[in-house]
Amino acid sequence: MKLNPETLARASSRHAWRTVGIWAVILILGFGASGVLLSKALTTDFDFTNNPEAIRAQTLLQRKQLEQDVTPETFVMTGSQGATTDPAFTAKVNAALNDIRALDPSVVLQVPSQFPLSQADKSNPQVAALGPIPSEDGTAVLFNVILVKDSDQTATIVDGLNTIQAKYSTGDTRFYMLGEPTSTAEFKKISEDDLKKGETIGVVVAIIVQLVVFGSLIAGVTPIIMGIFAIGVAFGVVGLLGEVWRWSFFVPNLMTMLGLAVGIDYSLFIVSRYREERRRGRDNLEAIGMSGATANRAVFFSGFTVVIALAGMLLVPTTIFRGLAGGAIIVVLISVALSMTLLPALMALFSDRLVKPGFIFGRGRTLQQGRAGGFWDRESRSVMKRPWVYLIVTASFMILLSVPYWTQSRADGVGHGMKKGFSGIAAIPDGIPTKDAFNVLVAKFPTESGAQSTAQVVIPGSKTDPSVAQKIQALDAAIANDGAFATPQPPQTSQDGTVTLVS
Structure with a gap:
């Protein structure tokens, strides 16, 4: 057949x-x-399937052991005025740290030791960066937990994190979570x-x-x-x-x-x-x-x-x-x-x-x-009888519809037409925990909120090299007055002295 x-x-x-x-x-x-x-x-x-410069830089950092294959999860606990000096609120923060620490240790790699930090922890920049950090208004505490990068593994603790969030979101206290594992689960649900x-x-x-x-x-x-x-x-x-x-x-x-x-x-x-x-x-x-x-x-x-x-x-x-x-x-x-x-x-x-x-x-x-005299029959015959008229009118109408694309100003005031790129947090519906957490993070910790998006610059050579040090100073000066960037972390040089990371 x-x-x-x-x-x-x-x-x-x-x-x-x-x-x-x-x-x-x-x-x-x-x-x-x-x-x-x-x-x-x-x-x-989101990942590239080819090998652009960003991927090559990331591979180099991992090979030089300047970057670990991990992901951070940010937590913010808020309370009433003066909460950060309240012993009861402090006890809640430490209890939440202990509960997170009790989750799967193969997934949860590093949890801050306590709130407030000891002097020894404050003197260590890498440890202090994890927090806990009190807000300037004294109503919130922020801390970061380091998790493995593998999304399949981190997905196994999301239910546990949700239970912890519900446990400490009572009374005047609210507990927020923001990171790839919890956001992924929420986006899937949406x-x-x-x-x-x-x-x-x-x-x-x-x-x-x-x-x-x-x-x-x-x-x-x-x-x-x-x-x-x-x-x-x-x-x-x-x-x-x-x-x-x-x-x-x-x-x-x-x-x-x-x-x-x-x-x-x-x-x-x-x-x-x-x-x-x-x-x-x-x-x-x-x-x-x-x-x-x-x-x-x-x-x-x-x-x-x-x-x-x-x-x-x-x-x-x-x-x-x-x-x-x-x-x-x-x-x-x-x-x-x-x-x-x-x-x-x-x-x-x-x-x-x-x-x-x-x-x-x-x-x-x-x-x-196909009834003769029907609407579509009359319309088709009219088009075939005057094709040029319909072509010009239709083409003009389509061109008119495209005018806003070429003439309207973008929301950011740069150029005209459609603004392209990622839509950001505004695209997430209101009431979604991830968006609530982001808004609280920006409101309570405006300088630390940039940690959710890190720009990394890879420079060949050691940070002690005068030419490299000069490049780092120029980079610091370039971003010093740019509100989109937080204070840069101290430069890190690989053990063999061939690569320096500025983030």
């Missing part, structure tokens, strides 16, 4: 129950795999909540549109079934592939959006073509075969065109773009496969119910498509 969209459609329609059964098993396995594996496969980590909300709204709106278009419940729901199958199976595939590499936590949202859009679009096209063939007098299976020879073929090439376009994102050397491209390509390929096989099987099973007007939604409608 020659393999093409038409033969696939005819074979699937002749063995409809077998085809539906196979896809049902695949869907169940997909839901199972996504339920068990998908959450662990997602990450907020993503999952948005995914559920988006799926619900998207499916409801899609059903309403399909009912209006088809006037039949069965015909309207069929494209939705295709979208759900595409998303469910694709989530399972991403979950399984997550055992090999991590995906951006944005991927499920993109896959849901694209899975519904592509699944519904392809199904709408094929079902409409099938209904046309049925109205021309063809029987059920022959109408499916003819739609397979025309609409299915168009869907096949359309899908692979989309895949080729999405593959362009793989050229961007970052894990986020490659993850988004991979997830999108997977859901499109599955949507195409469903359109080639499952949809013809469903059309064979639903048969006349896809053609006849529904009892409720199709009452009083003939469901005739």
